[in-house]
């Protein structure tokens with residue numbers, strides 16, 4: 001799926017190794033009789049992601065700098081509950097994953113014979129949801145005697161930046177802001193993530209989801225708040241920016257939630273309808289300010305030449321604009337993946353797998369998923 005949505009991914013970056021020159025564990029097992037000669041075939045990573053409520057599969061080049069397909073099925077079953085229901089998520093993954101994997105191969109025009117390793121998110125996430133992906137990945141890899149690469153979901157979010165900017169090399173500072181995590185990392189030359197600070201309570205996405213629920217908006221809350229805020233005055237209401245003046249790189253969103261709750265308690269339904277755009281705009285702006293402020297502080301403290309912003313909340317237009325403007329002022333490079341690479345997807349898992357250790361066949365049969 002070499003879509004126009006992310007033209008920067010192609011055709012830049014060094015070519016993936018050819019089958020004939022790849023290490024033994026990278027080689028495709030059989031190339032069908034009607035396929036191109038072996039020496040012209042590139043092998044690929046097949047990646048699977050099922051850590052939350054998106055059922056995802058992708059085909060990614062071996063160097064992790066380009067994706068040939070990226071299929072995401074977002075489960076709609078959770079909308080009526082206003083949040084993700086773990087058991088419902090596991091069952092939906094089970095029903096959908098086969099079709100999603102098949103589509104990722106057909107979109108990429110790649111057969112399983114051309115897959116030389118299987119990558120899968122093993123942690124952190126909803127345990128039942130993770131297990132569906134891990135079991136499927138083990139089955140696929142085992143059947144074809146391929147190695148399996150376990151991937152940390154957060155490293156996956158950061159690796160989306162390598163798909164976006166194939167020339168990107170660490171060091172840089174990464175902000176991951178999703179529904180389950182909000183943290184700042186420094187990424188070293190060996191791509192290792194070192195935690196600099198994190199949220200002390202809710203994740204940024206969680207704060208947006210909870211705020212949206214209080215405002216009677218839909219799920220997921222991030223996009224719903226942005227939409228409601230589009231004609232709002234973000235300065236009409238005073239919302240607190242968590243740990244704003246604290247001398248650290250941590251975040252807190254509980255005061256912001258409480259502030260919204262008290263504002264809403266003082267309003268009747270009609271007033272809320274009138275004030276909704278301003279409340280949404282003020283709430284969104286406070287989340288954006290907290291994230292941007294601490295990211296810029298991390299750049300300053302660590303003298304970082306570039307920043308990467310990742311995770312579902314990085315799809316937020318105001319956040320992207322704010323960080324781009326502030327980094328431009330101080331000459332710091334910014335890589336923010338396009339929205340479909342910010343929210344959960346498997347292409348980012350394949351990109352992370354390119355530089356992660358593979359577990360050889362058949363040792364991964366005992367591999368487990370972990371929620372944390």
Ligand code: KG4
Pocket residue numbers: 052177178179180181204205206208209220221222223226311312313314315316317342343344
């Ligand atoms: O990374 P992600 O897709 O899943 C997790 O790993 O959690 O992030 C989901 C979170 C949700 O809280 C959702 O409200 C938020 O990302 N989100 C957004 C936007 N799109 C998704 N938040 C703000 N603006 C958006 N456009």
Ligand code: ZN
Pocket residue numbers: 153157178179311312343344
């Ligand atoms: Zn995520």
